[in-house]
Amino acid sequence: MIPFLNEPLLMFLMTALSLILLIQAPLSAETEMNGFVEYYHSFKNDDISDFTSSRSRFKLDLYTPAFAKESDLFFSFSGLFNRLDNQESGFYAEEFYIDTTFKDWDFRIGRQLIIWGKADGIAISDFISPRDMTEFLARDYDDTRMPVTAVKAVHSNEAGEMELIFIPLYRQNKMARPGSVWAMSNPFKNYNIDFLFSGLEKPAHNLKNSEYAFKFSRYLEGIDYSLGLFYSWEDNPVYRRTPDRPQNRICITPETTRYKAVSFECAKASGDFVYRTEFAYQPDKIFLASDIWSNRVFKKDVLNWMFGVDWAMGNTWNLTAQITDKMVLGLNPLVLAEEHDYLGTLSLGKNFWNETLDLRLMYYADFTYDSGFARFSGEYSVSDSLRVSMGTDIFYGSKGVMGEFNENDSIWIKTKYLF
Amino acid sequence: MNLKKRGAANFREYKALGIIMGLFFFGVFLIYPSIGKGTKIVKKQTKITGKEVAELVKNRPDGKDRRAVLTFTLINKRNRKRKRKVLSIQKDEGDDTKAVMCFLSPGDVKNTIFLQYDYDNPKKEDDKWLYLPALRRVKRISGSKKSEYFMGTDFTYDDLGDRSVEEDEHRLVGSEVIDGHDCWIKEAVSKDKDYMYSKVVSWIRKDIHVPLKVDFYDRHKKLLKTMVNEKIKQTDGFWTVWKMKMENFHLKHKTFVTYSEFKYNQGVKDSIFSVSNIKKGRIK
Numbered sequence: 038m039i040p041f042l043n044e045p046l047l048m049f050l051m052t053a054l055s056l057i058l059l060i061q062a063p064l065s066a067e068t069e070m071n072g073f074v075e076y077y078h079s080f081k082n083d084d085i086s087d088f089t090s091s092r093s094r095f096k097l098d099l100y101t102p103a104f105a106k107e108s109d110l111f112f113s114f115s116g117l118f119n120r121l122d123n124q125e126s127g128f129y130a131e132e133f134y135i136d137t138t139f140k141d142w143d144f145r146i147g148r149q150l151i152i153w154g155k156a157d158g159i160a161i162s163d164f165i166s167p168r169d170m171t172e173f174l175a176r177d178y179d180d181t182r183m184p185v186t187a188v189k190a191v192h193s194n195e196a197g198e199m200e201l202i203f204i205p206l207y208r209q210n211k212m213a214r215p216g217s218v219w220a221m222s223n224p225f226k227n228y229n230i231d232f233l234f235s236g237l238e239k240p241a242h243n244l245k246n247s248e249y250a251f252k253f254s255r256y257l258e259g260i261d262y263s264l265g266l267f268y269s270w271e272d273n274p275v276y277r278r279t280p281d282r283p284q285n286r287i288c289i290t291p292e293t294t295r296y297k298a299v300s301f302e303c304a305k306a307s308g309d310f311v312y313r314t315e316f317a318y319q320p321d322k323i324f325l326a327s328d329i330w331s332n333r334v335f336k337k338d339v340l341n342w343m344f345g346v347d348w349a350m351g352n353t354w355n356l357t358a359q360i361t362d363k364m365v366l367g368l369n370p371l372v373l374a375e376e377h378d379y380l381g382t383l384s385l386g387k388n389f390w391n392e393t394l395d396l397r398l399m400y401y402a403d404f405t406y407d408s409g410f411a412r413f414s415g416e417y418s419v420s421d422s423l424r425v426s427m428g429t430d431i432f433y434g435s436k437g438v439m440g441e442f443n444e445n446d447s448i449w450i451k452t453k454y455l456f
Numbered sequence: 457m458n459l460k461k462r463g464a465a466n467f468r469e470y471k472a473l474g475i476i477m478g479l480f481f482f483g484v485f486l487i488y489p490s491i492g493k494g495t496k497i498v499k500k501q502t503k504i505t506g507k508e509v510a511e512l513v514k515n516r517p518d519g520k521d522r523r524a525v526l527t528f529t530l531i532n533k534r535n536r537k538r539k540r541k542v543l544s545i546q547k548d549e550g551d552d553t554k555a556v557m558c559f560l561s562p563g564d565v566k567n568t569i570f571l572q573y574d575y576d577n578p579k580k581e582d583d584k585w586l587y588l589p590a591l592r593r594v595k596r597i598s599g600s601k602k603s604e605y606f607m608g609t610d611f612t613y614d615d616l617g618d619r620s621v622e623e624d625e626h627r628l629v630g631s632e633v634i635d636g637h638d639c640w641i642k643e644a645v646s647k648d649k650d651y652m653y654s655k656v657v658s659w660i661r662k663d664i665h666v667p668l669k670v671d672f673y674d675r676h677k678k679l680l681k682t683m684v685n686e687k688i689k690q691t692d693g694f695w696t697v698w699k700m701k702m703e704n705f706h707l708k709h710k711t712f713v714t715y716s717e718f719k720y721n722q723g724v725k726d727s728i729f730s731v732s733n734i735k736k737g738r739i740k
Contacts, residue, residue, distance in 0.1 A: 071566050152592050179591045193732035256731040261596055304596040311596055349598040392608030421538050421562035455563030
């Protein structure tokens with residue numbers, strides 16, 4: 038369908054078109070502009086000269102009536118100066134879409150963030166927008182989503198809300214570069230084997246390789262629920278092995294694989310509590326063999342679930358707790374996977390002085406690998422536009438995703454000016 | 457008694473009866489104009505009750521829908537000011553009310569949107585959702601925490617909402633003239649013993665059924681805060697509060713609410729009050 042379109046060309050077209058529309062669009066009272074400028078620095082607890090992150094960022098969002106009736110144009114543009122990784126620095130056209138209405142349908146066409154799920158800080162059915170993992174949990178979870186190019190159509194009436202999504206351009210997770218303090222360690226470092234890595238071949242951009250999603254939601258008295266279907270590509274590739282035992286060598290070829298999932302999400306309010314649950318069932322997920330010399334792959338079904346509760350405790354205290362598991366069904370010892378991957382999250386917060394000061398504890402616990410992450414932070418509103426925050430991040434354990442960054446305990450400070 | 461005498465006796469009886477009947481009907485005709493439709497029946501005078509006053513306030517005409525732009529000005533004890541500008545749209549569905557509030561400024565809360573279905577039945581929990589622009593998500597939030605303060609102001613959700621008359625015991629404690637307006641003084645005590653206010657005393661204008669002043673007492677029966685409706689005027693035929701002040705004496709904090717726009721009966725569509733709509737991130 039779009040054989041000629043790729044990311045760089047899309048970026049150029051978006052930037053050019055948005056500049057034209059910005060100049061021509063009437064900057065009337067209906068035009069809205071907002072954004073922020075942010076400075077963020079974090080350094081290791083035991084060495085303040087050792088920065089784990091240092092960046093300056095600005096973001097500009099613009100909403101303006103578009104050329105068509107009942108249509109609006111949204112444009113989001115950001116700039117980043119990363120002192121630790123100059124290659125990350127630059128200007129980015131983040132989102133660019135048109136909102137329009139036709140009969141009972143609302144359309145959003147263009148590059149946009151699409152967020153599913155009821156979980157906080159973890160992805161169960163939130164699998165549409167990929168993630169920027171270049172700074173792992175050092176960035177707020179909700180700040181790591183990356184927009185996708187899509188056509189989203191929503192129809193809502195008393196029976197419910199139906200959402201249809203078509204994503205012609207596949208986009209993957211963005212990982213930290215090798216050498217970054219946030220780069221995942223080499224999983225093969227303990228093997229006395231030569232590994233040869235091939236480049237990743239991404240799926241060609243055509244209709245057959247596009248992604249599709251469907252969701253039906255209802256918002257009733259006291260309860261919301263949704264059912265979703267997603268036909269997509271995995272955000273992380275599978276690293277297929279081609280062993281050459283006589284040469285003591287293994288060729289690693291990253292391969293993007295298809296991802297199919299059925300999801301269910303639900304939130305129910307009861308008194309001071311809101312109970313949330315989410316399920317995502319993924320059939321035929323591809324796993325590698327546990328034997329490093331095996332080139333076999335296995336298809337196993339995976340059930341990802343979450344139960345959570347939000348408690349409005351009163352007197353400006355609030356608590357959120359969640360437990361999740363990623364279950365690999367029908368697992369056997371030949372497969373390189375854990376049968377369960379339990380994770381718990383806790384967030385406890387309170388605000389003071391008519392919501393000018395917010396103190397918060399956030400905690401992730403990986404029960405499978407006995408590792409975790411804790412953040413204690415405070416944010417103060419100096420004025421309506423200026424916020425200052427400080428905090429400390431603690432990693433513990435030696436295994437699992439969080440144990441990887443055990444040496445990245447840090448103290449951070451952030452100032453944010455919003456307009 | 458011979459027949460002649462008997463007849464005379466009967467005549468005298470009939471004559472007496474006739475006189476009595478005549479007097480009766482004469483009397484009836486005399487006072488007839490005073491009876492029935494044309495008669496002003498003198499009823500025994502009854503006093504209005506506190507509950508009736510509460511119902512007058514709640515049922516005061518306020519249109520089928522209301523659209524307003526309001527500014528909250530928050531002032532702390534060091535005289536530091538913060539402002540929040542809000543677009544508020546409400547629509548009545550019988551005794552229930554649907555409302556959407558979208559923050560227009562400042563930047564840190566801009567485009568934060570509350571959606572609320574406020575049910576008059578006190579046994580039915582309100583439905584509330586919150587759209588957070590930074591998260592690009594709609595979250596369902598607890599509908600029961602009406603005692604929580606709204607976005608750092610001195611108003612609780614209950615203060616801003618439409619509290620049901622049945623939730624309190626109402627008592628009329630007197631009358632007073634304030635700024636030239638004759639007011640009922642009504643005391644309300646919540647039937648919920650855990651409610652944040654031990655009592656709420658309102659001065660309500662007798663002519664237009666709008667509170668002029670409201671005192672809120674905490675659970676230790678000390679005066680916690682006072683609300684004053686400083687500017688009331690008719691708009692589109694409805695008595696409307698255009699400026700109010702809430703002063704919290706414990707925290708030494710004040711909130712002024714000033715309306716810059718107020719429109720009634722605009723024919724607001726039901727679709728505005730939907731989760732699907734607030735997910736777009738803007739309210740027009």
